[in-house]
């Protein structure tokens with residue numbers, strides 16, 4: 001057997017791509033190694049959302065390229081979002097790379113690997129998606145990630161995704177249901193539907209019936225057995241009443257929405273080309289909270305978008321508290337080539353101001369998380385156990401509640417994959433503690 005090492009940077013979509021790569025490579029007699037120095041094939045799954053992750057990818061292949069001197073048969077593949085951006089230009093920068101594989105040609109991997117094994121150097125970054133393949137080797141755990149749509153039509157002025165993942169494309173309901181059935185048969189207890197704009201999911205089934213996200217959730221919910229369903233990421237104004245109804249009505253769909261707001265200031269939102277203002281976002285959250293008690297709503301925010309004033313940044317801090325956001329991913333603005341905002345150089349916020357705002361955003365986020373967690377003191381939550389740890393004689397299970405809260409509880413044995421009820425006795429910033437009841 002040959003050995004492959006895959007390094008994955010960035011989002012869940014990349015991690016899901018890596019599972020598909022491993023599945024396809026197993027059929028070519030590759031087995032996974034966690035040690036890159038042992039590998040015959042090195043793959044990096046790149047992310048271009050921020051400059052830092054792009055730099056990480058270049059630095060990894062720089063190291064790998066040097067190994068080729070002593071191991072001339074070693075093959076290096078550069079895949080994912082940065083590959084889609086740079087395409088054949090990568091060969092000038094990194095002549096030791098054998099394969100540049102764009103995001104929409106993932107399923108071509110087996111043919112391309114055979115070609116590089118025969119000494120060719122190949123670039124495949126065409127924007128026509130290739131036909132799906134079914135091989136997947138999932139990372140062990142309780143949750144299976146299932147992409148249902150890919151790409152984005154929104155062109156937010158800071159975001160590279162429409163240029164790297166292309167326009168929105170939805171998979172057929174049959175392909176998704178088959179993948180879900182297989183994952184459940186393999187023992188996974190939770191399915192998370194993935195998409196850059198998951199609520200934009202639109203497809204047709206084999207009988208020509210239109211299927212949106214709500215209908216897809218109904219079909220998945222009808223599969224037998226006890227399991228959970230989640231979906232991420234939601235564009236705020238794409239969340240429909242029908243979708244909220246399905247979350248309320250369907251027993252397997254969890255009370256959790258990830259709805260990036262990006263800024264709490266309406267002027268900044270306009271400059272970001274987001275299609276809502278602060279009030280609209282607030283109304284969306286209020287409506288969900290009023291209809292779904294104990295729902296968790298998480299968000300994403302950018303600190304230091306070009307031209308952002310201190311007052312506008314303050315509106316972001318205010319929005320986090322006002323809309324009771326349970327948790328937020330945060331980042332300082334990072335200019336991305338090709339995007340509109342990257343051209344507003346004269347409006348760029350100095351690095352030290354961005355860092356200082358990010359630090360304040362993080363501190364405020366922590367306070368919001370703690371406030372949110374305290375609401376659950378004394379309540380009982382159903383937890384899907386993800387792991388068991390034993391340290392210094394202390395045995396603890398950890399898992400997530402339906403509303404995506406991390407919960408720890410003492411327990412005397414490993415019950416990973418089981419559902420238990422936990423009464424919450426203590427609330428911390430990043431997790432809850434309780435007792436199995």
Ligand code: SF4
Nearest residue numbers: 152154155156159161
């Ligand atoms: S909605 Fe905006 S931020 Fe999200 S992927 Fe599309 S362009 Fe990027």
